[in-house]
Amino acid sequence: MEILVHAHSGLRYVVLGLLLGAIAIAFSKKDAGTSKIYLFAMVSTHVQLLLGLALYTWSPKVNFSMMKDAFYRFYNVEHLTGMIIAIVLITIGYSKAKRMNTAKRHKTVLLFYSLGLLIILASIPWPFRANLGGSWF
Numbered sequence: 477m478e479i480l481v482h483a484h485s486g487l488r489y490v491v492l493g494l495l496l497g498a499i500a501i502a503f504s505k506k507d508a509g510t511s512k513i514y515l516f517a518m519v520s521t522h523v524q525l526l527l528g529l530a531l532y533t534w535s536p537k538v539n540f541s542m543m544k545d546a547f548y549r550f551y552n553v554e555h556l557t558g559m560i561i562a563i564v565l566i567t568i569g570y571s572k573a574k575r576m577n578t579a580k581r582h583k584t585v586l587l588f589y590s591l592g593l594l595i596i597l598a599s600i601p602w603p604f605r606a607n608l609g610g611s612w613f
């Protein structure tokens with residue numbers, strides 16, 4: 477359980493880094509016709525989804541009898557919902573982009589990945605967010 481939490485926690489930086497890298501390439505419009513970073517960024521979010529689902533069944537921070545408490549509500553509902561919306565957006569963006577010509581592909585990735593990144597940033601229990609019990613690693 478502890479290993480899982482640390483993997484999920486540390487992987488956030490891989491996800492954020494890959495998303496930023498993908499967005500930078502999409503923004504620069506450099507031909508990344510075969511760019512693997514779009515794929516790797518999406519896959520990293522899918523790995524987080526799998527780890528997150530496992531944590532969701534095991535973590536003591538998920539507790540449905542405590543829905544009135546903002547701390548539990550965050551892990552019961554907000555973290556999960558935000559992340560799933562972001563991952564769906566990134567996955568739709570990737571699949572749409574795959575079938576497009578280069579110019580359109582970059583635009584699509586820029587839009588969907590940027591939206592996804594913003595939602596992910598807003599849904600992470602950062603240590604500076606009061607009372608969510610998050611850590612940096």
Ligand code: HEM
Pocket residue numbers: 481482484485487488491521524525527528529530531532535536537538551555556559560596600601609610611612613
């Ligand atoms: C890109 C997607 C995601 C990112 C970047 C992410 C990131 C994080 C981070 C940084 C933490 C705090 C860890 C700590 O402070 O030690 C966390 C905790 C948690 N996440 Fe996620 N998460 C993602 C998706 C998900 C999903 C989809 C689920 C559920 C299906 C989920 C379930 C959880 C749970 C249950 C915890 C609490 C674990 C515990 O400390 O017991 N996460 N997540």
